Every structure is written in structure tokens, then in C-alpha cells.
Amino acid sequence: MKKPIKKSWMIASALTIGMAVLTPLQAGATSVEPANGVTVQIEQQITGTIKSIGESGVDLKGRDGKNYYISFYKFSEEQLEQMKLVEGQEITVEGGVVESYTDFYTFEIYKKSLPKEVTNEELTKLEKMFNEVKKLQKEFSDDMTEEEFDKKFEEIGKVYEEMYKITRPYTVANWQPPTFEEYMDEFGFAEKNIIIAEDDKKELKAIYDEWLKLEKDDQEEKANEKMEKFYEILNPYLEELHPPQTFEEYLENIELVEIPAETLAKLKSIYEDIPKAEKDYNTDLVDKLYEEFYDIISQFIKPQTFDEYMADNYEFKVSEADNKQLKQLYEEILKLDYKEEQAKIEEKWEAFDTILEPYFKANKEILISASKLIINGQEYLPQ
Known part of the structure; x- marks a missing residue:
């Protein structure tokens, strides 16, 4: 069983690829209504529990029951180290709502990471290119074909290359490499x-x-x-x-139904051929071997039960009626041959996601650009 790959993850990667070099639009002084219809006051205070910690922010479950993503881009790395954030910790945040993840990283924040020697003329060029990337990022959508996505991604890459050409000489001049x-x-x-x-x-x-x-x-x-x-x-x-994982060690980490001895021997042979091809830098062969390996082994992976799948993938609960429909679709998908009946599988996954769409909207994260944090009574303001 395979769930159809959507563009969402690719779009997310395209939006975040520039985060380390890109901005939140400064929020106004009025309230904003996010896509899930929940009105949040700008610079409001939110208290909640950290669900997970990322490189530049946290997922927060608010006391109000709503889900938030809190961006820490305005804070320095030194401050984030001092905070010693852990999952399950309660924190209080003051900040403004933004519409998109791309809005978290403003040019003003990007500018802080630039060498002081960058000239005003170069800053003007960088800001123009920065805004061009932001515009291109906002053009990504779930409706794009893979070709359209690749083209847009390439456009963004070219702009980054031009920005890099401006900043690299200064970065190299200030570089203090390790011995x-x-x-x-x-x-x-x-x-x-x-x-x-x-x-x-x-x-x-x-x-x-x-x-x-x-x-x-x-x-x-x-x-x-x-x-x-x-x-x-x-x-x-x-x-x-770091000795490579043996085939037997690999199998210990996945739950499989019984595999015929002949198939098991073939899988082991392919598994052991992959590192050899990697050493020879034969990327085409590596890709071919990986594809062959996963095509075979996926037929023997023990599928999750419906309840396990729902528990692992979604935090929210669904109604009894929806749960019944979802379970029926899931079990029908399991019975289909993922090689021979891809069209039917995709159709059923689309029906599955259509039922879940209202729950996704109701549980959508509200995006907050933090401007003040209170952790264990300690206040932190952007430096």
C-alpha cells in the first residue's frame, strides 16, 4: 500500500529552502483571520505546551485548544540556547499572526546575518532579489505539475545564486576555518x-x-x-x-510478513550491491537498485491497522460516521495491488483526504511570529 505522493511536501521544501536566507511581512495593528476562521489579535499573548521543536520554531498546543506554530526568527541563536526548550514544556508567547511560513523571515532579519562590509548599493540589490524570491515562493500551489514545480524551483535557485555571488566574497574574507x-x-x-x-x-x-x-x-x-x-x-x-547496517539488522527494524527464501536471498543481494554502486559513484545504478529493492520489500511490509494509521498520522479525532467511512476506504486500499491498481488507489486516497479536509481546516496551525517569550518566569526579547 502506498499513499499517492502529493506536491505539498515539495512546496513545503521550496518555501523553507530560503528560510535561512529569507522574511515575515510585518503584521499590522489589527486582527487577522487565518484560513481556519479563527480570529487572533495581533501581538496577543498565548500560553501553551510545546509539542515539537524545530530549527527555528516550535509547534505549540495552546491552553485554548488551538494549534500554533511559533517562529523564533527574531531571536538570536545564543538566546535560543539559553532558553533550553524541551517538549512538554509550557511557555507564554507574544507575537503577531502571519499568513504563510514564507512570511516569517523578513529582509531585516536576513540583513542581520550579512557581513557589515556589504555596501548600501549591494543591500539594495539583495533586497530586490530577496523580494523576488518571496514572490516566486508564493506562486507555489498544490495544483502545479511536477514540471511546473521544478521550473519554479529552478527560478528561485538562480536568484539565490545571484545573491550568493554578492555575499560570498565578504563571507570568505571573514571566514575563520577550523585547523x-x-x-x-x-x-x-x-x-x-x-x-x-x-x-x-x-x-x-x-x-x-x-x-x-x-x-x-x-x-x-x-x-x-x-x-x-x-x-x-x-x-x-x-x-x-559508522559500520553500515547489515541486511539482517535492517530487517529487524521493520515489521514484515513471511518472505520466501528465494526472495529474501534476492533482497539481500540487492541490499549489498547498493553500497558498492555508491562507492563507484554510479548514481543511475544506485537509483535502480533502491527502486528494485523497495518494489520487492514493500509487498511484504505488514500494513498498519486502520486505528494504528490514524493514531500515528493525525492528532485529531473524527466523528463516528466519518471514522466508519475512512476505515472502509483504508481497508479497500489494503486489498488493492499497488503496482497494478494505482489509479484506483489514488482515487480512494483522494476520497479519504476529502473526508478529512474539514478536520485539517479546523486543526490548522495559526502562525505566530514571536516578539516576546516567557519561559519559567524569564522574559526574552529579540536582540
Whole structure:
């Protein structure tokens, strides 16, 4: 059984790919009505429990029973470290509503990450390109074909490249790279008593020094070639540090129905051929082997029961009548052959999602750009 892949996850990735380089529109002083019809006052105060923690924000369950996503983009990394956020913790937030995840990251926030040496003329160019990316991001939709999505994604990438050309010289000039010894210590070889041969260590240091020089000289292509050579030497040690999972270990982590011995042998052979193809940088073969492996093994994965599927994927409860319809559709999907009856499977998943649509809307997260946080009585304001 496979649920049809929608564009939603791709759009989400396109919207967030620029978050580390992109802005929230400054909210006005009036109330905003999000898509789920719940009116939230700008700069209102919300108290709730952290459900999950992301790189730049948290999912919050409010005392009012509503779901929120709280963006911390206005706060510094040092402040976020001081907060020591944990799941299940209660926090109080003051902030303004935004309409989209893309609105969290403003040019003013982006500007804080830029080197001070960037000129006013360059800032003007960067702001124009920044706003162009924001405009392109807002053009993504679930109705786009994969080709349209790829084209839009490519357009955004080109603008980022132009922005990168402006900022890179300053970034390189201010760059304080780790020494070779510091870089190697980060891998943790000493913790596992893995000794790198002296000849290899000597060659790795020489390559690392050459790589640093090429990076500073803005010769990225040659620098990348050096780093590839670096990891060709280092990879055997990395494999010793993180030994690959055996086929048997892989099987322990998934629940399967009984697989015929002949099929099991074929799966093991494919599984062991994949790292060989990866070592040879044969990406076409790697893709082919992965596809063949998952096409075979997916036939033997023990499907979740309807109740398990609902519990794992949705926090909300559905009505008894809807639950009955959903269960019937789910069990009909399980009976279909995912290879031969894809059209029927997609049709049933669409019917499944149509029933759930009102619940998605009712439970949609309200997006808040935080401007003040209170954690364990400690107040935090953006720096």
C-alpha cells in the first residue's frame, strides 16, 4: 500500500529552502483571520505546551485548544540556547499572526546575518532579489505539475545564486576555518580508538590545506574536487566509525510478513550491491537498485491497522460516521495491488483526504511570529 505522493511536501521544501536566507511581512495593528476562521489579535499573548521543536520554531498546543506554530526568527541563536526548550514544556508567547511560513523571515532579519562590509548599493540589490524570491515562493500551489514545480524551483535557485555571488566574497574574507586538527577531531575517531595511518593523515592534511586555499581564492569547482579526494581517503575510516547496517539488522527494524527464501536471498543481494554502486559513484545504478529493492520489500511490509494509521498520522479525532467511512476506504486500499491498481488507489486516497479536509481546516496551525517569550518566569526579547 502506498499513499499517492502529493506536491505539498515539495512546496513545503521550496518555501523553507530560503528560510535561512529569507522574511515575515510585518503584521499590522489589527486582527487577522487565518484560513481556519479563527480570529487572533495581533501581538496577543498565548500560553501553551510545546509539542515539537524545530530549527527555528516550535509547534505549540495552546491552553485554548488551538494549534500554533511559533517562529523564533527574531531571536538570536545564543538566546535560543539559553532558553533550553524541551517538549512538554509550557511557555507564554507574544507575537503577531502571519499568513504563510514564507512570511516569517523578513529582509531585516536576513540583513542581520550579512557581513557589515556589504555596501548600501549591494543591500539594495539583495533586497530586490530577496523580494523576488518571496514572490516566486508564493506562486507555489498544490495544483502545479511536477514540471511546473521544478521550473519554479529552478527560478528561485538562480536568484539565490545571484545573491550568493554578492555575499560570498565578504563571507570568505571573514571566514575563520577550523585547523586540520580541529576539523578531524569533530569526527570522533579518538572516541572509538580508530587510528588513521600516518601516511593517510599526512595526505589528508595536505589536501585540506589546498582546499582552504582554493576556497579563499573563490575556486569552488577545484575546491570541491579536493574535498572529494579528501573523503575518498577518509571513507574507509568513516565506515569503521559508522559500520553500515547489515541486511539482517535492517530487517529487524521493520515489521514484515513471511518472505520466501528465494526472495529474501534476492533482497539481500540487492541490499549489498547498493553500497558498492555508491562507492563507484554510479548514481543511475544506485537509483535502480533502491527502486528494485523497495518494489520487492514493500509487498511484504505488514500494513498498519486502520486505528494504528490514524493514531500515528493525525492528532485529531473524527466523528463516528466519518471514522466508519475512512476505515472502509483504508481497508479497500489494503486489498488493492499497488503496482497494478494505482489509479484506483489514488482515487480512494483522494476520497479519504476529502473526508478529512474539514478536520485539517479546523486543526490548522495559526502562525505566530514571536516578539516576546516567557519561559519559567524569564522574559526574552529579540536582540
